[in-house]
Amino acid sequence: PSTNHITSRKRKEDLEVCHVILGELEAHRDSWPFLEPVDRAKLPEYFRVVKKPMDFQTIRCKLRDGRYSCREAFASDSRLVFSNCLFYNEDQSKIGMAGHSMKNFFEKRWSELNR
């Protein structure tokens, strides 16, 4: 078999880490701003400035539907949640502080599980 093709078993193992971390992100006390997509009806201006909205529910669906080719693609979407938050919200706002908390938590756990 070609070496550069990730076998389905290897890919399944690769994505295990993503299920573990996503569960921890969803359960985190500061996850409340990120559990569902930003409401387009309530906050239309958000979608004028944030070009690639992302949230934990969307990540959960993509993971479940096998739409992440590797764990780095999952990490990239996770980081998008936090960069969108810190772009749109002041650091000292409630949502901004939650974004910093969740970003720090993610990067710590990501480095621990990828050592």
Ligand SMILES: Cc1nnc(-c2cnn(C)c2N)n1CCCn1ccnc1
């Ligand atoms: C994520 C995220 N980033 N900014 C917002 C937001 C929503 N409304 N306003 C004025 C914002 N700055 N959000 C969504 C936060 C969704 N949420 C959930 C519970 N309370 C707010």
